[in-house]
Structure formats: structure tokens, C-alpha cells
Amino acid sequence: MSDTLSESAGQRDDAPATAVDAMIVARGLRKSFRQSSGASFEAVRGIDLEVRKGESFGFLGPNGAGKSSTMRMIAAVSPVTEGELRILGMDPAVDGPAIRGRLGVCPQEDNLDQELNVFDNLYIYGRYFGLPKQVVRDRVGELLEFAKLTEKAKSRVEELSGGMKRRLTIARSLVNRPDLLLLDEPTTGLDPQARHLLWDQLFRLKQAGVTLVLTTHYMDEAEQLCDRLVVMDKGVIVAEGAPLELIRAHSTREVAELRFGVGEHGDHAEALADLGERVEVLPDRLLVYTDDGEEVLAKTHERGLQPLATLVRRSSLEDVFLRLTGRTLVD
Amino acid sequence: MAALTLSASRDLPFIEGVRRQVDYWAVLWARTWRGVVVSSFLSPFLYVLAMGVLLGGFVDADPDVMEGATSYLAFVVPGLIAAHAMQTAVSETTYPVMGMIKWQRIYESMLATPLGPRHVVGAHLMSVALHLAATCGLYALVMAPFGIYESWWGPFLAFGSQVLCGMTFATLVYAFSTRLRSEEGFGVLFRLGVFPLFLFSGAFFPVSNLGDVGGSVARLTPLWHGVNLSRMFALDNVTWWLAGVNVVVLVALMLLGWRLAVSGLTKRMLS
Numbered sequence: 348m349s350d351t352l353s354e355s356a357g358q359r360d361d362a363p364a365t366a367v368d369a370m371i372v373a374r375g376l377r378k379s380f381r382q383s384s385g386a387s388f389e390a391v392r393g394i395d396l397e398v399r400k401g402e403s404f405g406f407l408g409p410n411g412a413g414k415s416s417t418m419r420m421i422a423a424v425s426p427v428t429e430g431e432l433r434i435l436g437m438d439p440a441v442d443g444p445a446i447r448g449r450l451g452v453c454p455q456e457d458n459l460d461q462e463l464n465v466f467d468n469l470y471i472y473g474r475y476f477g478l479p480k481q482v483v484r485d486r487v488g489e490l491l492e493f494a495k496l497t498e499k500a501k502s503r504v505e506e507l508s509g510g511m512k513r514r515l516t517i518a519r520s521l522v523n524r525p526d527l528l529l530l531d532e533p534t535t536g537l538d539p540q541a542r543h544l545l546w547d548q549l550f551r552l553k554q555a556g557v558t559l560v561l562t563t564h565y566m567d568e569a570e571q572l573c574d575r576l577v578v579m580d581k582g583v584i585v586a587e588g589a590p591l592e593l594i595r596a597h598s599t600r601e602v603a604e605l606r607f608g609v610g611e612h613g614d615h616a617e618a619l620a621d622l623g624e625r626v627e628v629l630p631d632r633l634l635v636y637t638d639d640g641e642e643v644l645a646k647t648h649e650r651g652l653q654p655l656a657t658l659v660r661r662s663s664l665e666d667v668f669l670r671l672t673g674r675t676l677v678d
Numbered sequence: 679m680a681a682l683t684l685s686a687s688r689d690l691p692f693i694e695g696v697r698r699q700v701d702y703w704a705v706l707w708a709r710t711w712r713g714v715v716v717s718s719f720l721s722p723f724l725y726v727l728a729m730g731v732l733l734g735g736f737v738d739a740d741p742d743v744m745e746g747a748t749s750y751l752a753f754v755v756p757g758l759i760a761a762h763a764m765q766t767a768v769s770e771t772t773y774p775v776m777g778m779i780k781w782q783r784i785y786e787s788m789l790a791t792p793l794g795p796r797h798v799v800g801a802h803l804m805s806v807a808l809h810l811a812a813t814c815g816l817y818a819l820v821m822a823p824f825g826i827y828e829s830w831w832g833p834f835l836a837f838g839s840q841v842l843c844g845m846t847f848a849t850l851v852y853a854f855s856t857r858l859r860s861e862e863g864f865g866v867l868f869r870l871g872v873f874p875l876f877l878f879s880g881a882f883f884p885v886s887n888l889g890d891v892g893g894s895v896a897r898l899t900p901l902w903h904g905v906n907l908s909r910m911f912a913l914d915n916v917t918w919w920l921a922g923v924n925v926v927v928l929v930a931l932m933l934l935g936w937r938l939a940v941s942g943l944t945k946r947m948l949s
Contacts, residue, residue: 380949422790424789424790424947424948425948425949426948426949441688442688443689443794444688444689444690444792444793444794445688445792447790447791447792448791448792450790452790454786454787454790456783458782458783458784458786458787459787460782460784460787461782462706462709462782463705467705470701471701471702471705472787472791474698474699474700474701474702475698475699475702475788475791475792475793476698476791476792477694477698477792519787523791
């Protein structure tokens with residue numbers, strides 16, 4: 348497997364001499380769809396970004412932010428409406444097949460062939476890339492090991508758990524030893540244990556130098572996996588940077604979460620406004636942004652307020668998103 | 679960078695794209711061929727038994743009325759095979775195509791690779807062609823001992839006509855399926871398209887029985903062209919200019935269906 352991973356980093360013999368350090372370059376990228384009513388809907392409204400070789404890059408944002416539309420354009424399966432896009436130095440409008448031949452794609456919903464067994468799913472997919480039969484067979488063995496599915500090789504896909512299917516989809520996306528791996532919401536719908544196992548595997552790929560691009564609406568996932576990310580909202584990029592940079596730039600060190608009775612949060616927000624840099628009112632809690640959360644709790648009690656529950660935590664990307672858009676990530 | 683762009687293949691050659699999917703369709707065939715053979719054989723066999731032998735036993739018409747057939751069995755079998763080719767093609771290009779687009783989403787996974795819509799449509803339709811060849815071939819073999827065929831070459835040309843007829847429906851219905859959002863449209867296709875065509879396109883009786891207007895309408899349907907061609911060859915009663923018209927119509931419609939199928943899948947999957 349180590350061979351598979353290291354070669355995935357674009358060090359193949361047939362790699363072009365002109366090393367393309369910028370795996371993805373987008374300038375003023377836009378995507379519009381014509382709706383059934385005839386009206387046009389703009390899902391991506393002019394974004395600029397650059398993803399470098401070996402980087403792990405994330406698109407963070409709520410549903411409908413334009414992440415998946417952007418990913419489809421990068422995957423060379425959705426034409427660019429306006430702007431410039433270069434994937435591995437190539438134009439997807441002209442060189443779509445060549446680009447797709449060097450990408451690994453793990454879609455949001457598993458699209459494995461339910462009627463085939465685990466081995467055949469990998470083998471047949473490898474054949475779509477024009478790989479010789481024996482080469483694919485060898486790789487399938489390695490990938491089954493990587494995905495911890497060797498014992499399930501002859502099982503039908505429909506017999507697998509959700510986590511196993513996800514691992515198989517990711518293994519399948521590696522069969523052509525891609526230079527760039529695209530993962531759309533890789534752990535959505537998985538239980539915590541399955542998520543952690545998957546994160547571990549993605550981390551191993553990252554360590555092996557594979558360029559990862561992923562979308563997520565889980566801030567912990569973005570913090571775990573991404574070297575750098577963009578926060579998207581309503582089709583535009585609202586912030587860009589490393590997770591910690593973004594947190595430092597757009598939030599405080601700590602957050603005090605205070606839960607009061609139903610409907611009381613708005614009333615208490617004013618009384619507590621001076622305790623932190625700012626206060627956010629959510630339907631189920633108050634968030635006080637501060638550098639010392641414990642002090643906020645102590646002063647809240649001093650003022651005679653008795654929250655039903657309290658929590659002091661470090662700021663996260665969720666807070667960054669709330670600050671930038673006024674909304675939570677998971678609606 | 680220029681070298682990279684120039685050296686990259688702009689689009690995969692058609693044959694190469696189809697060849698890369700051979701393993702996929704072979705695996706599917708390995709799993710389903712027994713069912714295909716049984717259903718391909720059973721359904722037409724029952725039709726021939728019921729319509730050709732049992733019902734046909736009551737039909738004692740002049741060969742001139744039955745387009746040259748010396749028995750009703752000889753009349754009905756070539757038409758039935760062509761009609762069965764249509765049904766096989768429709769069943770292979772309705773639910774299976776929609777399933778691959780939106781239920782199992784196999785096409786999505788295929789199109790994430792260097793394969794393009796024309797390769798995907800091409801491989802799927804080649805599988806349909808293989809199914810049609812197996813079905814029509816088997817049918818012809820079973821019917822051979824009944825003395826239906828009037829020449830040694832007739833069955834071969836009739837077989838080609840039946841497969842062509844099936845493929846015409848396959849491309850057209852494939853194109854329809856790519857544009858359909860929900861499977862309810864298939865019900866309409868079966869009730870208002872396939873079923874009336876099956877009954878009134880000349881498989882069971884000469885379309886001249888439908889009167890001037892009815893007969894003319896029936897002659898406009900693609901199935902009639904397939905039935906007519908199949909029957910003319912099987913009965914060695916060929917009017918060559920008419921055979922030419924039949925072939926041209928079927929080929930033209932098949933090519934139209936092919937274009938619409940590829941454009942339909944492209945719009946649906948690569949928007």
C-alpha cells in the first residue's frame with residue numbers, strides 16, 4: 348500500500364516534466380443552473396482559489412453554500428459558467444477525460460454498484476481508467492487492505508455497513524493512483540466510530556503526500572483534516588486560511604455557552620453584553636465570546652442570573668462561520 | 679504546460695471507451711444470462727403456442743392475404759419476433775437506464791472517470807444489442823423446425839431486421855429515459871406506446887385490415903417497418919424497394935435516437 352500512496356502524490360514516471368504545483372487554480376469562477384421554472388440560479392458566484400500540491404484543502408459551509416457545485420466543476424463533470432478554472436494545469440472544458448483520469452472522486456452519496464461484490468467494484472472501476480487487468484488486480488488487493496475490507500472481498504456491497512461502504516468508495520477513488528483526491532462530505536451520515544476510522548485513513552493519505560480537497564459542514568472534520576480552507580456561504584468565499592488562523596482572526600480564544608429557559612436567551616443577552624467581545628443569541632443558548640470563559644460564568648452568577656447549563660470551550664470554526672455569516676453551519 | 683495540454687487526449691476514442699466497460703457488462707451478463715435465456719425463450723414460445731398454433735389453427739386464409747405466408751404460424755412468427763425485439767429493447771432501456779442514472783447512480787461513478795456519455799451509452803446499447811441477438815437468435819432456432827422459413831438465407835436477414843428493429847427502439851427509448859425525472863412516465867410509454875404498437879403494427883394481422891387510414895398510420899410506426907422487413911425475409915417474399923425504405927427508416931430513427939440518447943445523458947449528468 349505504501350507504494351500506492353506514495354505514487355498517488357504525483358510522482359509517477361509518466362508525470363509531465365512541467366511539475367504543476369498549483370493543482371487547482373480558479374479565478375472568478377461562477378456556476379449557474381437553469382431551474383425548471385426557467386429562472387437561472389447562481390450556485391457559485393465568483394470565487395478565487397488555489398490548491399497546491401500535497402495540500403489538504405477544505406470547503407466549509409452549510410448545505411446550499413455552493414461547495415458541491417464547485418467540487419463538480421473541479422471534478423470536470425460540470426461545465427464552468429464563467430471564469431477560469433485549471434485542474435492539474437489543464438482546462439476541464441478541453442481536457443476533461445485527461446483530468447478525470449488523474450482524479451480520485453469520492454461523492455457525497457455512495458454510488459457503489461450494489462449488485463457487485465466488493466472486489467468487483469474496485470476491479471471494474473480500475474478498468475474504466477484503462478489499467479491492465481493484472482495491474483488492477485494487484486492494486487485491488489492493496490486497496491482492500493488499506494480499507495480494512497480484505498475479508499469482505501467477496502461480499503456483496505449491500506451487505507456492508509455504512510462505514511464500510513464509505514471506506515470502499517474511498518478505496519475505489521484511489522484505484523487510478525490519483526494526483527488529486529476529491530471528497531464530498533466524506534463522513535456525513537456515519538457514526539462517530541466510523542468517522543474516526545475514516546479520518547485516520549484520510550490522514551494517512553495526507554501523510555503520504557496525496558493532495559486532498561474535501562467539502563464538509565463539520566467544523567471538527569475541517570479542523571482535523573485541512574491545512575487550509577475556505578468558508579463558503581451563498582456561493583461566495585467569506586474567509587480563507589488555516590483553521591487556527593481563521594479562528595484567531597475571527598473569534599476569541601474561548602466561548603462561554605449559557606443555556607437558559609426557552610425564550611429567555613434574547614432577554615439575557617443585553618444583561619451580559621459587556622462580559623465579552625460579543626454575544627450571539629441562538630435559539631437554544633447564548634454564546635459569549637471572550638478570552639476567559641470561566642470569568643464570564645462567575646460574573647453571570649454575580650449578576651443573579653442562573654443558567655440551566657453552562658460550558659466553556661475553545662473557539663471553533665463554527666464560531667468563525669457564525670461570525671462571518673450570522674448563521675450556524677448545521678441548520 | 680503547453681506540452682502537457684497538447685499531449686493530453688482530448689477525448690477517449692469511442693471503441694476504447696466501450697472496451698473499458700466490457701468487464702462490467704461481462705460481470706452483469708455472467709450473473710443474469712440464465713434468466714435472460716429463460717425469459718427470452720419462454721415468453722415468445724408461449725405467444726407462438728397460443729397465437730400461432732392454437733389460435734392460428736382456426737385461421738385458414740389465402741397466402742395472398744397473409745403477405746405470402748402459407749400458414750398463420752408462418753405469418754405471425756416473423757412479426758412476433760420483431761415485436762418481441764421491441765419489447766426486449768424497451769425493457770432494457772427504461773428502468774435499467776433510470777436506475778443507473780438516479781437509483782444506483784452507476785453512470786455518475788462511470789462519468790467521474792475518463793469515460794464520457796457516448797462511451798457509457800455505447801456500452802449499454804451494445805449490451806442491449808447482445809441481448810437482442812441472443813433473444814432473436816434463440817427464437818429463430820426454436821422456430822426453424824416448424825417450416826416457417828422459405829429460404830436458407832431468409833432467417834439470417836430476418837434476424838438482422840429484428841435486431842435492427844430492437845436497436846431502433848433501444849436508442850429512442852434510452853433517449854426518452856434520460857429525459858424522464860420519475861418512473862411514472864414509463865407507465866404512459868407502455869400503455870400508450872408499446873402496447874398499441876405491439877397489437878396494431880402488423881405482427882398479428884396484415885395492417886391492410888385496418889383500412890386505408892388505419893393502415894397508413896400503422897405503416898408510419900417503426901415497429902411496422904421492423905415487422906414488414908422481418909416477414910419479407912422470412913417468407914422469401916421481398917419487395918426490395920420496400921425493404922430499402924424499411925431499412926432506411928429504421929437506421930435513420932436509430933441514429934436519431936443515438937444522438938438524443940447521448941445528448942440526453944450529457945444534459946442529465948454533466949450539467
